[in-house]
Amino acid sequence: MTERSDHGVGDGTVPVIPYDTFEAASLFLATGRTREEVLPLIGLANGEWDRLRETYRWFPTALGESYRHAYFKGLDDAAICRLVLPPRWRLQEGDTADLRSTRHIREAVWRNPHVGPFAGCSWPCTFIAAHAEAVLCCYTHDGKTVYFDGKPLADRKGGRIVVDAASFRAVAGRWLADRHHVYGQGQYGANQTFYWYVVEGADAATFEALNLRYARDGRQAYYITGKTIRTKSPEAFEVVPELRLNYRDGTRDPLHDTSVIARDREAVYFYGTRLKNAIPDSFRDIGHGYATDGTSVWFLSRKKLVENADAATFTVPGPGEPHVTGRHGGSCVTDQYRPYVEGEPCDPLQWIEDWRPFFEARPDLKGWWWHELAG
Known part of the structure; x- marks a missing residue:
């Protein structure tokens, strides 16, 4: 017997299942089970599952409001909570009806997906980790094969990667490991196709993920595209945060996890490639694609040195200051002697x-x- 019910909305009905049942079904589908196996247990046809999934999967996040309104025809979040939590979960007296609290239910299902119509199911399914960026996708295994979002791990050419399922784990970010190897997760193309590869030569015992893109071990460092960085000082290899300037709320956010800048004692690296002549200990990102080491300035968005820029006075207008926009897009910056757009010097007379x-x-x-020019 399924736990499906049909809820009246407008002139029709929509299928409703308990939220933990939805998460369990999603996890089994993500671990190699087919729709032909899973959907009959929850009483949904393919089209019904597609619509329900597009609505339910956003519950633990702050997103998906338009899907909820379209599916439940304007039912508020409190009413949706009362509809999808039972029979195994309920709001307690005084609880706030916040759909984001369903993340606790999701985590409980990750630990044990054999709930509701799946309670007597013998399908092996072990949750490994959620993806660091694609938060609705996860790694799972069935005792033999490791899956990501329902498919076995594959290399860039689509060939299957054989990993040890029992010991496979997420190190951090896009770095993973089993008892044999360390792995990186790359991606390419407009549709962000994911692939996995063995990080050749990595020492699993000392391997450390620094962020989503950089890692190091006791001998060398690594960039997520599969590049090995032959650093002379692996113990000093570190990420340099990128700076995000937020003009709406007036904040400056150092972005560590997604930064593509790193350094050791000898050099600065941008996308894993050495940035020629950059001084590592004083190198910093200053916003809008610009960086400086106190002596020179780079426009990193084009991987170029800003010729003749005065590093001592080079200024990127920040939050709380008037923002100067380029004539054809981009942000304007300046030093004591001239303005710049996209790393190129401009004629000061035209920008007064x-x-x-x-x-x-x-x-x-x-x-x-x-x-001098404005008088």
């Missing part, structure tokens, strides 16, 4: 009025190109 709000808001700056 564009920069007026910035310099009028910065009376602490004196004797710059703008002051």
